[in-house]
Amino acid sequence: MATHEIKVKINGAEHEAKVESRLLLVHLLRENLGMTGTHIGCDTTHCGACTVLLDGVPVKSCTVLAVQADGRDVMTVEGLEKDGQLHPVQEGFWQEHGLQCGFCTPGMMLTGYALLQDNPDPGEPEIRRAISGNLCRCTGYVNIIKSIQHAAGKLRPTV
Numbered sequence: 515m516a517t518h519e520i521k522v523k524i525n526g527a528e529h530e531a532k533v534e535s536r537l538l539l540v541h542l543l544r545e546n547l548g549m550t551g552t553h554i555g556c557d558t559t560h561c562g563a564c565t566v567l568l569d570g571v572p573v574k575s576c577t578v579l580a581v582q583a584d585g586r587d588v589m590t591v592e593g594l595e596k597d598g599q600l601h602p603v604q605e606g607f608w609q610e611h612g613l614q615c616g617f618c619t620p621g622m623m624l625t626g627y628a629l630l631q632d633n634p635d636p637g638e639p640e641i642r643r644a645i646s647g648n649l650c651r652c653t654g655y656v657n658i659i660k661s662i663q664h665a666a667g668k669l670r671p672t673v
């Protein structure tokens with residue numbers, strides 16, 4: 515199996531790794547780098563538990579090869595909190611009880627984060643469309659939507 519030297523910026527920090535061609539990005543994150551906040555729910559591109567941002571765009575990291583992330587920026591759920599301060603998206607999920615078992619939560623938060631970068635004031639239909647690739651097996655969608663709306667309210671300028 516061929517191996518490749520790759521450099522990936524993850525949550526602002528440069529990482530170098532020697533990876534097999536077949537290694538998935540989710541396995542690079544979880545197994546090679548120990549960043550287990552990114553979950554694996556299906557391995558078949560259905561559930562979205564493995565969602566990370568690749569150059570700011572949500573991707574299912576069980577469907578991206580690690581070599582495809584070479585030279586690019588990855589953001590995982592571990593990148594949301596800064597200096598001990600929860601990101602407003604994390605606060606939203608806390609305040610609005612946007613999780614039950616929490617398995618879908620990292621992917622939901624990153625999808626919500628990316629949505630709010632593009633649309634600071636999304637309505638419920640836009641939020642539902644944005645998270646349509648992320649499944650919550652606890653069916654907590656109503657509170658997940660409220661959580662993202664809570665974050666939107668915190669992130670909007672108050673002028």
Ligand code: FES
Binds near residue numbers: 553560575576
């Ligand atoms: S683990 Fe990637 S979509 Fe389910």
Ligand code: FES
Binds near residue numbers: 613617649654
């Ligand atoms: S909170 Fe359990 S899967 Fe969503």
